[in-house]
Amino acid sequence: MLKLKKTQTFLITNHEGFRLLPLSQLAAIADTPLKSQTHAPKPLESHSPLLIDPKYFVSALLNCKNVFQIKQVHAQIVANGLLSNLFVSNKLLFLYVQHKAIGEARAFFGGMRERDPVSWSVMVGGFAKAGDFDNCFTTFRELTRCSAQPDNYTLPFVLRVCRDRMDLLMGSLVHCVVLKSGLCLDQFVCAALVDMYARCRVIDDARKLFDDMPKKDLVTWTVMIDGYAECGNAKESLVLFDRMRDDGLVPDKITMVTVVNACAKLGAMQKARLIHDYICTMKFSLNVILGTAMIDMYAKCGSLDLAREIFDGMREKNVITWSVMIAAYGYHGQGKKALDLFPMMSSCGIMPNGITFVSLLYACSHAGLVDEGLELFNIMWDKYGVRPDVKHCTCMVDLLGRAGRLDEALKLIENMTVEKDEGLWSALLAACRIHKNVELAEWAAKSLLEIQPQNPGHYVLLSNIYASAGRWEDMAKIRNLMTKRNLKKIPGWTWIEVDNKIHQFSVGDKSHPLSKEIHGLLKSLIEKLELAGYVPDTNFVLHDVDEEVKVGMLYTHSEKLAITFGLIATPEGTPIRITKNLRVCGDCHTFIKFVSAITKRMIIVRDANRFHHFNEGTCSCGDYW
DNA sequence: GTAGGGTTAG
Numbered sequence A: 001m002l003k004l005k006k007t008q009t010f011l012i013t014n015h016e017g018f019r020l021l022p023l024s025q026l027a028a029i030a031d032t033p034l035k036s037q038t039h040a041p042k043p044l045e046s047h048s049p050l051l052i053d054p055k056y057f058v059s060a061l062l063n064c065k066n067v068f069q070i071k072q073v074h075a076q077i078v079a080n081g082l083l084s085n086l087f088v089s090n091k092l093l094f095l096y097v098q099h100k101a102i103g104e105a106r107a108f109f110g111g112m113r114e115r116d117p118v119s120w121s122v123m124v125g126g127f128a129k130a131g132d133f134d135n136c137f138t139t140f141r142e143l144t145r146c147s148a149q150p151d152n153y154t155l156p157f158v159l160r161v162c163r164d165r166m167d168l169l170m171g172s173l174v175h176c177v178v179l180k181s182g183l184c185l186d187q188f189v190c191a192a193l194v195d196m197y198a199r200c201r202v203i204d205d206a207r208k209l210f211d212d213m214p215k216k217d218l219v220t221w222t223v224m225i226d227g228y229a230e231c232g233n234a235k236e237s238l239v240l241f242d243r244m245r246d247d248g249l250v251p252d253k254i255t256m257v258t259v260v261n262a263c264a265k266l267g268a269m270q271k272a273r274l275i276h277d278y279i280c281t282m283k284f285s286l287n288v289i290l291g292t293a294m295i296d297m298y299a300k301c302g303s304l305d306l307a308r309e310i311f312d313g314m315r316e317k318n319v320i321t322w323s324v325m326i327a328a329y330g331y332h333g334q335g336k337k338a339l340d341l342f343p344m345m346s347s348c349g350i351m352p353n354g355i356t357f358v359s360l361l362y363a364c365s366h367a368g369l370v371d372e373g374l375e376l377f378n379i380m381w382d383k384y385g386v387r388p389d390v391k392h393c394t395c396m397v398d399l400l401g402r403a404g405r406l407d408e409a410l411k412l413i414e415n416m417t418v419e420k421d422e423g424l425w426s427a428l429l430a431a432c433r434i435h436k437n438v439e440l441a442e443w444a445a446k447s448l449l450e451i452q453p454q455n456p457g458h459y460v461l462l463s464n465i466y467a468s469a470g471r472w473e474d475m476a477k478i479r480n481l482m483t484k485r486n487l488k489k490i491p492g493w494t495w496i497e498v499d500n501k502i503h504q505f506s507v508g509d510k511s512h513p514l515s516k517e518i519h520g521l522l523k524s525l526i527e528k529l530e531l532a533g534y535v536p537d538t539n540f541v542l543h544d545v546d547e548e549v550k551v552g553m554l555y556t557h558s559e560k561l562a563i564t565f566g567l568i569a570t571p572e573g574t575p576i577r578i579t580k581n582l583r584v585c586g587d588c589h590t591f592i593k594f595v596s597a598i599t600k601r602m603i604i605v606r607d608a609n610r611f612h613h614f615n616e617g618t619c620s621c622g623d624y625w
Numbered sequence B: 001g002t003a004g005g006g007t008t009a010g
Helices: A023-031 A054-063 A067-079 A086-098 A102-111 A117-129 A133-146 A154-164 A168-181 A187-199 A203-212 A218-230 A234-246 A253-266 A269-281 A288-300 A304-313 A319-331 A335-347 A354-365 A370-384 A390-402 A406-415 A422-434 A438-451 A456-468 A472-484 A515-531 A547-555 A558-569 A586-599
Strands: A009-014 A017-022 A493-498 A501-506 A576-580 A603-606 A611-615
Touching: A054 A067, A054 A086, A067 A086, A067 A102, A086 A102, A086 A117, A102 A117, A117 A133, A117 A154, A133 A154, A154 A168, A154 A187, A168 A187, A187 A203, A187 A218, A203 A218, A218 A234, A218 A253, A234 A253, A253 A269, A253 A288, A269 A288, A269 A493, A288 A304, A288 A319, A304 A319, A319 A335, A319 A354, A335 A354, A354 A370, A354 A390, A370 A390, A390 A406, A390 A422, A406 A422, A422 A438, A422 A456, A438 A456, A456 A472, A493 A558, A501 A558, A515 A547, A515 A558, A515 A586, A558 A576, A558 A586, A558 A603, A586 A603, A586 A611
Parallel strands: A576 A603
Antiparallel strands: A009 A017, A493 A501, A493 A576, A603 A611
């Protein structure tokens, strides 16, 4: 039951103008028939009915700060018999939705005697925004059954739900409805379709729709740029960004966030600087979202200094900003600096969340800060109310495991109450590899392969463990299992950015125009390195070939080729930055240390896990990765 | 009268 608050006042109008009337009086006149606004006001007589303009209810609704206030105005609307006015009731419905009072919205919608397309789209949109998949669709179906056709307002909402749930099947069905409705050229509908396909990882279909659009607006471009970045083709994102500007569109802040994000995924430093320059030229102010994205970008492009510069210059920082900066120090191997930020964050009044703790624990594990990690793990729930989940446990297994404290890692796993996932087991498996614990590795691998039998990386890891223990038969068994299950090792590739162009290499690659020079220089480089003490470690080659061929393959690993190209194509003394899609191989790690010493070059490697800064023969990871 | 795209780990 809606109750009226007697002290509240409300604006009503008569022909004399406006005046505030106590709600009690407003309620008292509720039975008075409302005069149509189209009628000219009559002179006020002693008992003439008051004329209440629905606009004032709408403006009152728009002024509501919370659901309680909306309910009060709702009561006044009921009391004044204005429910039948669709302009008013749609606004009321919309406000409930806007204030996330989906239960109230639903109840009100259910009781509406009359609904127009706006009512339907507000309700469908409400469920979509609330992530209520079932009700969104039920309402949508109800609409198609009993009322007008779905329109360019409802369809994007329904597609949004398909996107959020990654429900490609439903998305395709809605696409059929779009085609039937003849709305396939509508900007909103089309952008939503592109977004849905892109997020469902059907990027080629998204692109086809995108290309077929005669006119693309900024949102559609943004959705497409983001789609590529999410699908792992950030290079194409940046290509599209340039094309968008060639088409005469001016990006806004949201577009820039997605572009910055794509550049972060790509790790392309020169591009990062160009994008930063562009943001400055366009005078985009750094709000907390854009600023945070830029910290992430610079950090993932290998420059902690530039990341920190942005961080220090930001006036407003939220928990994400702090977590990004902490994580950045973590994957650059600067655990202490990551930990230093934590008390600073608290003193700024920002409470850490689960991800902050993942970043902190990760920073500890990559810097070998075992005691600090244990301390954080112990206080996160008691002191900060953040319950450790499987990700935190994985960090701890990693931390303890790398440090050789496998027994403690094992104990932690046994005592865990949350469900164990593949990440946890692979952390244990990786630790077993470092410390050559074959028995424990077999147990971890068994659990891992039960959860994820299709991931070739797990087989490779176990196979490497057998290889380094000299258990060739077991290694062969794993290899056979991989063949039987039709699993192939993920090919490693490395790329390097030179003169704003990205050059990509795979093992033994001869496709580069300068291939001859690269292979020639690499050969003489290795000879020099061997004189300096470098010994190739063939344990890192997982192929059933003889030793000589193994060495040949090892010599042409993608990271070696990319670095050699870097030596040819960049000025002496400048740093070389490369990115690898997998973890950098152990032999290449040694190789790069030697190269950094002999060529006096700083070499910054981003691999799948972290950054390695090589300088004068040592690596920032301290061989701890 | 209503509507679409944006930041963190793994």
